[in-house]
Amino acid sequence: MTAQPRRADRGRDAALRELHDRHAGAIWRYVVALTGRPADADDVVQETLLRAWRTPGILDEEPDQLSGWLFTVARHLVIDQARSARRRHEQTQDEPADEAVEDRTEELLDAILLQDALASLHEHHREVIVRAYFGGRSTAELARELQIAEGTVKSRLHYGLRALRLAFQERGVTR
Incomplete structure (x- = not known):
């Protein structure tokens, strides 16, 4: 009984490798075109493929539908990243904010x-x-x-x- 899950895992791993080999480059170029930042594109490609791995049955989809799903996930990740506090350079501080200056106008x-x-x-x-x-x-x-x-x-x-x-x-x- 342990042999079947291992074979299934090996089959899933091979499918993920194939997914990466087939789509990672195109997704990366797409994200660079959207953001202009290759470093961010690496993160988005990785997260997109991770979400594909976590989504049950996505690897069984038709190649055209799978490609569309991957590009949609990548686009949403870029949007989320643009909205994130890290993108806006917001930083938390342990210190309290400076005292408010009284308006002396x-x-x-x-x-x-x-x-x-x-x-x-x-x-x-x-x-x-x-x-x-x-x-x-x-x-x-x-x-x-x-x-x-x-x-x-x-x-x-x-x-x-x-x-x-x-x-x-x-x-x-x-x-």
């Missing part, structure tokens, strides 16, 4: 808008606003630095902020 646009609005102010108003709000100076410090009265500093701040508010409104800022 809104801040940048606000800064540009502020700079433009400040540029539209009178020089005296712009100077006290920038020094007071961005330099952190008090009215007394500004008065000493600019060599003007504290009341003048307060007046320039008041009218400068009012002009700044109008400049923002002209640019469509309502908040």
Whole structure:
């Protein structure tokens, strides 16, 4: 009883060798024509013939049907390979991804808008606003630095902020 399975295996092996000899070259050329990569074609031919070996009864098919089946399997393997993560060069990492960078576009646009609005102010108003709000100076410090009265500093701040508010409104800022 053990002799029959061995003879069947030998017959199957011979059929697979014949299948390889008859179709491997044509499948290889077909895959190279599809992909342009001979190294990938070797893998696809091998996998195609392996699937033929694993498919019961495929070796009993008519030669034309078998050839069509082999080329269809090869084509599907090429498609699968093109879709695979390896083809797209995706790689898994053991490390966590870098921290997401906060989108600072809104801040940048606000800064540009502020700079433009400040540029539209009178020089005296712009100077006290920038020094007071961005330099952190008090009215007394500004008065000493600019060599003007504290009341003048307060007046320039008041009218400068009012002009700044109008400049923002002209640019469509309502908040």
